[in-house]
Amino acid sequence: MERRVRDATCRVYGRTGWSGFSIEAVAREAGVGKASIYLRWTDRKNLLVDSLVTTLATVADVDTGSLREDLRLIVTHHLRYYFGDLKEAAFRMATEASLTPELRETWDTWRESQALAARATVRRGIERGDVPADVSVTLVLDTLLGGALMHALVTPQAMDGADIEELAASMVDFVLAAAHA
Amino acid sequence: MERRVRDATCRVYGRTGWSGFSIEAVAREAGVGKASIYLRWTDRKNLLVDSLVTTLATVADVDTGSLREDLRLIVTHHLRYYFGDLKEAAFRMATEASLTPELRETWDTWRESQALAARATVRRGIERGDVPADVSVTLVLDTLLGGALMHALVTPQAMDGADIEELAASMVDFVLAAAHA
Incomplete structure (x- = not known):
């Protein structure tokens, strides 16, 4: 019953x-x-808030030992919900939640926890030497996760699982090339 | 009167x-x-739709002769409305318009014209040799414009004009480094 109500929500x-x-x-x-x-x-x-937080992607525990692989998993995850059944809810929440007084605090807290987890992933990559130590963690994540959101916003066509993985890989390779430059 | 109604809209x-x-x-x-x-x-x-299209940024006529400069102007323009008085309207429209049957067609047509203008800007840069010919125009624009949107979504603090220009410059340099890699 809970699952059915959350999906309907x-x-x-x-x-x-x-x-x-x-x-x-x-x-x-x-x-x-x-x-x-x-x-x-x-x-x-x-x-x-409970339905979205339960249903949407969480990046908290991605740690494969390779920054490239971690980022591919994170971007693939984001693209999957931007191109999946939750597309509308994810798009709306991305922009609307912080504008809505009743939702702002809970949503910002959750988004902050997701952002901290993603930042920790990049920092582990820096510590391992996967990318140079002076790379901007903010630039890497903004361009990568923002790139995934923008791509979904301007691409109304459906994408299947293979397309999504290919796109995620090319986005990660592109951004890591900047990080190495 | 028209201006006042559009702003109120x-x-x-x-x-x-x-x-x-x-x-x-x-x-x-x-x-x-x-x-x-x-x-x-x-x-x-x-x-x-008329109020948003009239009030929001247009990138159609950016052509300084330098890709770096063109992209800085475009990103600065986007960041200015994401951090300005139109912030709420711009955030909502970015995601909601394509989900709303009554708005979809007009908005998609306008967004498409903006996307074509931005793509033309990058292509002129390729023709001049500002970036290699095999660069992905889509990756450059998705990461840059998506990066600006994502930065604004996760940064509730205000940014003044100088901060915005500095951020735009660092985003453009980052993405162009990827394009050159």
Whole structure:
């Protein structure tokens, strides 16, 4: 039941954004009663943030021993949800969450934890000598993760798993070339 | 009056997104009558798209003779609206427009024209020999413009004009280093 409600939450939010988002619409979409949603989640904010955080990618534990491989996994993960069923919810949340007073704090905390994990991944690469010590961790991550988001925003066509892995590899190679220059 | 209505449109849209956007709210925000808005714009879709397209950056005519300089101007332009008064409207439109059936076509057409202009800028750089001929125009633009968007999304603090120019320069140098590698 929880999984079904979370999936319905992401679909409804993807269609309407926060201003059209309601527990009633989620109940209808999931085919469950409102009361059973309130048994588990206190309000629409709690329901939405929990569903997105549970369902979206987490990069916290990527550590293959190779920076190139770690970054490929992270970018592939991001591209998969930008090109998958959660596309609408992920796009909206990327920009809307910080603009919405009710969502800002929880979302920023979660995004911060994701950013710290990604930064730690690049720093481990620097310590291993995978990239020079003076590389800007911020530039590497902004161009890589922003590049994945931008590519998805301007590419309405679907991409299959092989295309996504190929794209992730070429983005990582491109950015690591800059890091080595 | 047109300028005042367009500015009010961007502010209202930035606060509410499409599902909360109405001509009534814009009239209230601008302090004008609804009737005078309808004299100039046929409906809320027309009002929103016209206001955003008129107000947001256009990169169509950047051609300084140097790819590095052209790209710095383009990225500075993007960062200025991501960190300026239009921030909320720009963030929302970047992701929401293509998800909203009423907005998709007009917005995609405009974005496509912007993308073609940016691609032409990079191609002129290739023809002049500013970057190698085998560079991926898509990778250059996705990482650069996506990097600017991502930086703005994860940086809630304000940036002044000098900071923005410095950031734009370091992003362009980073991506051009990849293009040369």
